[in-house]
Each structure stands twice: as structure tokens, then as C-alpha cells.
Amino acid sequence: MRRPALLSALTAASLVVTSLAPAAALDAAAPASPAGPAATAAASAEELTGRLVVKYSDSPSDAAQDRLLGRAAAAAGVPGGDDVARTEATAAGATVVELKKPVDLEEAQRLADELAADPAVAYAVPDRVVTGYGLVPADPGYPQQWSMQPQSMSGAWNHATGKGSVIGVIDSGITVHPDLEQQLVGGYDFIAEAAYSNDGERNAENDRDGFHHDPGTYGSAEQCNGAALPSSWHGTHVAGIAVADDNGTGTVGVAPDAGLFSIRALGACNNGSLVDVVEGLSWMSGGPELRDPRFPAERAADVINLSLGLAGECHPWLQETIDHATARGVTIVAAAGNDGVDASRSAPGNCRNVITVGAVTQSGSRAAFSNYGPAVDVYAPGQEILSSWNTGAQAPGEATVGMMSGTSMAAPYVAGVVALLKEQDRSMTPAEIEAQLKRSADSVNGLPVLDPAEAVSTARPPAPFADISAGQQFYAEMVWVAERGISTGWTEADGSRTYRALSPVNRDAMAAFLYRMAGSPAYTAPPVSPFKDVSTGQQFYKEMAWLADQGISTGWAGSDGTRSYRPDAPINRDAMAAFLYRFAGSPAYTAPPVSPFKDVSTGQQFYQEMAWLSAQGISTGWTGSDGSRSYRPLTSIKRDAMAAFLFRLSPLL
Template identity: 40%
Template structure:
């Protein structure tokens, strides 16, 4: 197929989704998904019927106003550790020094004596004591300070009350969002929200623009309209600072309002008693309009990538809020190796520290034939269904790094479970103004899978910074997503791999708060092949082998599978493509480095994809 110069939206598989919007308009105000035949389209309330959206940050621990139970551990040998009476005397003495012992004025004007009771010895060797009245934060801090000042005290703390951590938003349609909640086939978002909600992160959505929507407005930062061609723009002007979506209808095909649906998955306002939840609901969405009637030009998309990541574009004011994450739920036929403009734009964005997430495409084909799915330095996302299996329409292959819920119209479960629910509009051509036009729409496609991952990346970056860690690099994010993925419920058929599984938001966010190992290389043993290596162009896999003294030779090899890899090796340090001791870079995967009389120690092997590769093995023999 001839490579197109216009990039078409890969978002939804079925035009019936939007065509059905009119049928839903009559029932949408009831706030429940009405029954339909065929494709489900939209549901929810008109935005004006619900409370105004508010930004909510759920606290992982309840803030206690008062404390009457304290845990104290005295060091071994201390007098207070040997008997309850000595313990109570020590606590009473600390309370006296803190000024909280004796008579205390009560709210009703009466006075009560402060008493101390020994409750029990804990399994960790500490003692639990209860006071006869509750102490406020100031008094509790004073008591703890006096206890901790005693050199015989190992530690002292309140006996905190902890709450269940899973955050359940009150958005009415959250119950239909299986793609967040299901522990086997969803992304496990509730557990991730206990750690991070995307605070401080901007996600640029390069798409059809956005609509005003009561369930999104509070989380939108200014974007830009990059469509220069008036016929494509459909808004009567060229490039400008208004990224609103005027509609992309064409003939009898209705408008998709695709960008609004994608943006809602990333960061719909959440816990506002309205509509749906977003993956990173305290992040900000930056709408960048690149798709209009018939799609969008590569030239516009490349400029938008540069601008969204903080680069400069002639004739366009610089971006005041550069994005940490870019989502592109779009694509076109033709490999990225023939699309240098897009690749250069992506490389520049990644060089500025922006993570680029892209949809794999909906052609049930190898993603290597599509751009930007086959570009270097991106995280390409395939789609999974409610059954935890590969969605039949999703592109696949070694370019796909990870999968996420995209919906599956062939599922045999309840039809409500087939769809990815997010934001939409009642209009079929031009949008109906908010709040009257606000709707909730079910769609399927890798366009729906990609923003799940973009939202998870926002959670990861937010969590890392909150934990005092540096922002993650694109390579680190990709590695964590793959290493923490939920395994497939149903493994993809041979030759149709879509990464190691479904993105696990909870595990990925936890990993983002940990130290990244300086030496992440996987160990390999003598004469034990490591099969099944796969990756996209530029992906690098690191291994290490420990060679004992007295060996006459060391043979490091890659072989088998498809694609083209190169092999870089170094002794006692991690090699790179610019810093190595030896390399093998022949066409194909049969690479070998032979070292005579190797010194005893650790040898590192870096396997780098020159093209996409799959089912490659690495082997060390000494």
C-alpha cells in the first residue's frame, strides 16, 4: 500500500459509535447507559445536573485530630522495659515534663485526671499504653518529644488509625470502567491512586482538539491548533491558540470528537459525583489539535510534537507549560524508517525529557508497517479486551512495548464491558455547547489503550518526584512498564505478541518510587541460553556473566529469531554503543565476540536492536 502523507486517526473501529449519539440523546439525562442494539455510544447526565467538578487528592492515611494510644519501645536492659509498673512511671514522668499530666480542663468545664494504662506487649518488643483522655496534636507531639529524649527509648509513636487505602471515586459511571478496576484485565488504577494521582504533570494530547466538558474543564491547560490547511481544519482559520474541536465530520460520517474521549481517559475530573474517572485525574491535559477533516498532515504533527515538548516552532509562541508526556492516538501506513520528519520530532522531544506514548493501530497487522508505532524512542501500546486477551483488531509485533485496555467488540461478556468509557458530545457534526452537549461515550481501539498508558506514565512521574527521585527517562519508563506488566489471561497467538502483558498502574507507580539500579543487567549462566528476546529499533537489553579464573576463552553470542541486532561487550563496566571493548554488528542476529584467556570477573553484554527483533537468544560459553 502506498505510504500516505496524511496521518489518519486510529482511534475507533466503528463509525456507528458516533452515529448512535442521536439515539442516546433522549435517554442520556437519566444517567444510566440505555440499552441499544449494535454499538453502544453514549451515556450519562447533562453536566449541569451534577455538582461542579472539584480537584480531590485522596489521602492514603486519615489525619487524626487526637490520640490516646501510644507505642513505646525501650532498649534492652532499660528499667522501664522490665515491668509494667516501671513503664507506666516512665511514661507518667515524660507526660509531666511535657505539661500534659495531672488535671486537664474538659470541654464541659470539668477536670479529669490523666491516667496511663498498660495495654500489652507487642510482638516487636514494644509496649502499647492508653491514656485516660485524648491528646490533641500539640500535646501528643510534646509527650512524644519527651519520650524520645530519653536515651533508653528506642522509639515512640502514636498508635495510628489506618484506613483502607483503595480509593473509590464517586463518579456515577466509574462502575462501568472495568478497564481501571479489574485486577486481572484492567490497569489496577485504584491501588496506584493511593500513591499518586498525577499532580504536577502535563500530558499533551495530540489529536482532534478538545471540547468544553464539565468533567474535563478544570484539568485543561492552554494548547494550540497546529492545522494549517483550512480544508482540514474545518474551523475557518489556520494555526492559532484555540485548540477546540469544531468537528471532523465528512459527508455522512459524523464527528468523532476523538480528542476529548482520549483526554478524558488521561485526566477526566474525578470524585466529583459526575460521569467518569480519569487515570491521572490530578494531572493536566494540554490539547494540541493536529487532526481534522480527513486526518492530519505529518508536517503539522511534527511541529506539534516539538512544541508540546518545549521546543520552538516558527510563527508559534513557545509553550508556557511543556508536557512531560505526549499521547498520540493516531497513525498511518508506512514504516517510521520512511518518516524521518516524525522520527526527528520524536527524538527532539525525548531529548527534552518528554515521554512519547503512541497507539499501535487497529489493522490487526504488524506494527512495523505503521508510523509512529514503529518509531524509535516511543512507547507503542497495543489493545486488550475485557477477557484479558489481545484485542482482535490491535496491531502487534516487537514494536509493541506494552498493552492496555482498548475494548473488544467480540467479547462474549455483557456488552457494557466491551467498551472504554470516556467523554463525548451529543453533536453529530458541530459540537453542542457544554453543558447541554456533554455526554459519555463508549469506544474501542488502540486509541483508547494509549491514553491509559500515558496516564500511568503521568502517575509514575508524579510518584517519582514526590518520593524525592529524579524524573524518569523514556528508557526507564519503558523498562518499568514491561517489567511490571500483568501477564496475559489468554496469551496472544504465535507471531502476534503485544509486549509482556497489560499495564499494571499500581506496580509501575510503586517501582517509580524506588531507586533505579545502577546495574540492571540480567545475569546469565555458562552455557544456559536466554531465549525470547524482543524489542523495537534502538531498544537495548543488558546482560552480565561472571567468568571464573583460569578459563581459556569466552564466547558471547546472539542468534536465532527475526530482525537485526548488534552486540556490544565490556569488562567490569556497562557498555554503550559509544563506549565498549568489543562489538559484533553484522546483518541479522548471528553476532559473536570471542575473548581469548579472559580475565576473571564480570563481562557485560548489550544487545541493541538495529531493527525490530523477536525470539532472539543470547548465550555465554566459557
């Protein structure tokens, strides 16, 4: 299938490239005079597409889908529009319909409109091409990271460096680079079409695979709408801005201690299919398992950077995927676009639930190429930005650094600051993060310009308990349980409140934790206690009775038919797994035949519940020197770990 025509592209002008050198050497270099970026190349050929994305209102049979497509093709006047090569499900529950013969975008839109008019169809849109929002500066000088020099960035690093956070980058993949090697925690190649992936024989069967490194985005004149283009190394440059290691080589990223998750979705000519982008976005944000059993179950990113886009509206299934990602707590950062127009005219910057980023120059003025308007949430450095790069004209050459300009460069700057915020407080939601970035932004030349130090230094609330401190394991989670009233702690003689993080959680307190986490529902405790060892006047009687009423705890049955709860006994980690599983509604789950923990057998009491806890990422256990994990089922749960368990459970409720 021929890929749709290019909407906009990197210019063919040369980048500024310098050899890798220690930071001191770069600092010593004399900056050249800044110059404006080269103009964006305009699309020069008709846009074609051979795919539609269709979301059905119910689950029609294959024959019914064929009839729908046939009627729509006839009504739209699109010959061959019902000649389908294949269909496949997407992660968002839609269906990709691939036509045997590509049609122009106008015909595809007519066909999609006719399909969408049928009551059996929720929506139908043509697949579109997205491209990286990077521009190459015309001036070959200024080899310094001016965006990192202000006190604002070093001020942010006094509080956080991104440790424990993961930044996902959906782009052209990355090259082997010393600034990125230690940061990389995983990735995947989502480009399904061999002809445009530049993968050669390795991807001859049009397969997605685990090789997410960038083989080059070079393209012929035919592929790139009339002008052959060299490789851009766009993904490497974008990733370096966000996470380049502080290792004395090359450059340093905004969040140098964060992890990097790389999705390859841009191929030849710096273009990619929106379907591939959306699938990658779903997968990297922890979405439902995709149809391909080879997709590894790796952890979701905390923030996903989209330095790419296309003209037009935010497509429904793109919006749906973004909404699902943000509901799972993943922040989406999108470049505003490089057309110098209102940002509402390009996606994904015009989608809801994204942080849309425009670009400013070193002087703080809006870069001439940057899109603008109310859709832009914040501006960040985006002109003549030095970052990781590669010397190869087509295939990868030597690792190096180079300059690029564009909102592509501004977006990862913001994504890096998001990673700093998540290190400080993992409970921050995407909406809270967006609000904090806007609230702390500086007004420069009438624009809301990101202030990293202000954003990071003012984000963390004061510790709610006198005996916990920032940097402590599970600090953010303990703050979370306090803010939501799940734990009130103890009031000491001096009036301060303490949490007693390393104390075990007793079973009576566990009942209170879960009752409050449920929203303290209206409930009248019975006049006769359901447990013989719990009196009606006892502290947390109501909560323990509620736990019994909900079936979350059955207690222990005595020989006389009575039940006991053992309220003052610490709750062990195996029983706690059962409590949380039942609290979540005892979801359908089949435990694996091989235990995820070496110290938990498949026949052990509460094995299913402990395996479920592992599968949901609520408990990771302890990793031994041999790589195996243990759960310590008969050990009592401590109050700091309980806060972490409840925090991780909350998105499932």
C-alpha cells in the first residue's frame, strides 16, 4: 500500500553538528549569531490513503461489515471502496479497514462519512500521515544548550532529576548514543509497512517488532513528494532533550535520571501512520493487551511525548486513546506544530487532555514557526536546541550532537519537567500536572513560558506527617493517603501528626483504611457484632462490621460457629492481598500455572489473590540476586508499603 502524502517535513538544510565532547569543552565554544529556522517544506503531492478506522456501535459480523462498506462505497461514489484487503482490531476497540487500492483523501473522507452516517457505526475516519515537528536552522553555529543555562533549570535540579520516572517518546526511534544508553528501559517498533520502515530484510513480512532503534528516515524523491531527504535522527534528538545522561559527554537532558521508553512510529521521510502512533500510544500508556502476543508486558510510561502531528481535527479514536491514557494517570505532551498558525488547526495538539507546547527563542519571544493561540498551554525553548544526534546521511553513523529547531524540541523539554514532578509526587494526575505548569509559568512577551524551577519547587505540598520526609521510600504514596483522608495518623502531645511508616498495619486499622478509601459510604453497623472478639463500642467497630458485610473479610470460624476478627493482630501480606482483591470486586482472573514469586506456591492459600496483585503491578515484591522475585506472604505489611499498595490499587476502582 502506498503511504499517504507528506503534510510537512524537515527541510533539507544541514544541521549544526559537533563531535561528542565533555560539557566543559562545549561551554568553552564561542556561540555564533542565532538565525531563524529554515521554512517548513510544503506538501507537494496528492495525499493518498488505503486505510479507514471504523468503530462499530455493536459487534457486526464480517458479512454485515462487508455490506456496510459496500453500501457506503456506492453512496460515496468511490469505485473499489468496498474491495478490502484485510481488517484488524485496534487497541482502542476500533477496526482498521485496509483497501486493496489506495484512494485520495477526499474520496476516503466521503467513504468514511457515509459509513459514519449508518447507526451501526460510532465513527469512521481515514487513516492519516503524521510527521515530526522538527525544523533545521539555517545558521550552522551556536553549539550550546542555551535552554539549560538559565538558573531556572539548575533550580529545578535542586529538587528533582527525574529519578524513578519514565518518559515515553513516540518518534522515529533512537540510535545508539552514549547519552541515551543508560536511560533506555524498553521500546518497540510499531511501523507495520516494510516499504516505508527502512528496515530492509529484517522487516520483510511487514511485522512490528522489538527493534525500536532508528535505521534512518531517509526517503527517495518519490516517497517524499518530490524531494529526496536524508535521515533526520529526529527521535534521537527529541529523546536527548528529555533524558540525556549527565555523564560529561555530549549534552544533558531536562530529566537526566529518568528512564526512556522508545516507540518507533516515524519512518521514511519522517512520516508515520496515525494508526501506528495511536497503537503505540495505547501500548505505552499501559492500555489493554493488543492482539499480537509478542508485545511484551512492560511498565507504562509516566509521560508520553508526541513531537509529531498532522493538519486537521483530533480524530475520535486518537482522542479516545488519549482519554484512556490520561485516565490511567499518564500525561500526554504534544508539540503545537510548526506552521505559524493557530494550534487548534493541527492534531494532537488540539486534542483534549494533552499539554500542548509552543516554541520560544532565546529572547523569550515566540519562534516564527511556532503555532500559537488558546490551544497552546505553555511555551518552552524550541529554537536552535543542541541535543543528541548522529552523523549518518542515511544509515546510522557516529553518535554526535546537533542543533534542531521546532515545537518538536519544545515538547520534550516540557515532558522532562513532567518527569521531575512525577519524581516528587507520583500521585499527581495529568490534570494536576497541567495546572501546575500553567500556574507556575512566567509571562514573557505575553506568553506563558515554562519555568522549571518554579514548577518543581512549588508543586510538592508540605509533608502531612512530622515523621516522614521527601526522598523517603513511598513518600508520595503516604502523602496521597493523608490528602484523601484514608489515614489520619496519630496526634502527638505537641500537636504534630505522625504516620509511623515502619509500624505494622493492624487488622482494625486496615478496615478503616479500606472503608475510607471506599468514600466512607453510608452504613449503619449492626447492634450485634459479627465478630465475637470485636465489641460494638470498640474503635473502628463500624469499619470492621462494614468489611464483614461487604465480604472483604470473613475472619476465622470457631468450632462453636462464631467468627473472630483478631483486630489487634498485624495483617500479613497474603491476607492483605485477599482484602484488596475482594475490595476491587473479586475481578475475573485466572492465576498463572507458574507462580510469579519464588516463595509462593500455586496451591498456597490466597495464591490467586497474590498473583493478581503482581499482575496488576500493585506489588512487585523483592528481587533477588538471581533475578527471581519473592513476596514474603507471612510477613506483616508495614504502613508505608500499605500506602503504596492502596495508591496502586486506586486506578482499578
